[in-house]
Amino acid sequence: MGIYSKYIFPRLMDSALSGRVISKYRQNLLSQVTGNILEIGFGTGLNLPNYPSTVKKISTVDINPGMNSLAKARVKATGIEVVQHLITAEKMPFEESSFDTIVSTWTLCSIPDVDKALSEVYRLLKPKGQFLFLEHGLSNETSIQIWQNRLNRLQNILGDGCHFNRNIASLVAKQPWQITEDKQFYIKDMPKIASYMYQGTAIKT
Numbered sequence: 001m002g003i004y005s006k007y008i009f010p011r012l013m014d015s016a017l018s019g020r021v022i023s024k025y026r027q028n029l030l031s032q033v034t035g036n037i038l039e040i041g042f043g044t045g046l047n048l049p050n051y052p053s054t055v056k057k058i059s060t061v062d063i064n065p066g067m068n069s070l071a072k073a074r075v076k077a078t079g080i081e082v083v084q085h086l087i088t089a090e091k092m093p094f095e096e097s098s099f100d101t102i103v104s105t106w107t108l109c110s111i112p113d114v115d116k117a118l119s120e121v122y123r124l125l126k127p128k129g130q131f132l133f134l135e136h137g138l139s140n141e142t143s144i145q146i147w148q149n150r151l152n153r154l155q156n157i158l159g160d161g162c163h164f165n166r167n168i169a170s171l172v173a174k175q176p177w178q179i180t181e182d183k184q185f186y187i188k189d190m191p192k193i194a195s196y197m198y199q200g201t202a203i204k205t
């Protein structure tokens, strides 16, 4: 892993995704968590202050040691017990049906084999367990899609593997769970190319 990925990008990402408006969206999603929780693509721990106060413990997965170490300050500051795993979401060494809730925020854009990661999420959920996601991706406007496709390669480099143009709803729909919430919207006052959001809940039946 290069210097940009390990030291520079985590700081850029932390600053870009830490605003008050974004925190509101995080809180809204995380208000639904229950039981034994896993968060994939934990990053710098930006979700931690946004979990409900009832949450006592979470397990996390992230591939980037730079992200994990930057997260340490938030891990220390929270009252939640956080068990960090420095591993890839495409192959997670947990037993089948281990979690009641799995969370992913601004992460499915970046995972190289996102289908594999989602099949792992499905495997790790208990029956009736829920996958909660809040992700940016392909816009529903053709004029924005054109720019998302044009600038995708550049975003891939600057965003350390991030894609502007993934259709998150289609990717999530490939797993045999039941999608009970599926919202798409822009976050206001952000460039449309990066702010078309997919928020949803998928339940393992």
Ligand SMILES: C[S@@+](CC[C@H](N)C(=O)[O-])C[C@H]1O[C@@H](n2cnc3c(N)ncnc32)[C@H](O)[C@@H]1O
Pocket (backbone or CB within 6 Å): 013, 017, 040, 041, 042, 043, 044, 045, 046, 047, 061, 062, 063, 064, 067, 087, 088, 089, 090, 104, 105, 106, 107, 110, 111, 112, 161
């Ligand atoms: C844009 S950041 C978002 C971080 C955090 N989820 C948030 O909402 O602030 C994407 C995160 O996904 C992680 N990631 C990318 N590919 C991954 C993989 N294959 N397995 C696990 N984590 C991965 C990155 O290291 C990074 O921390």
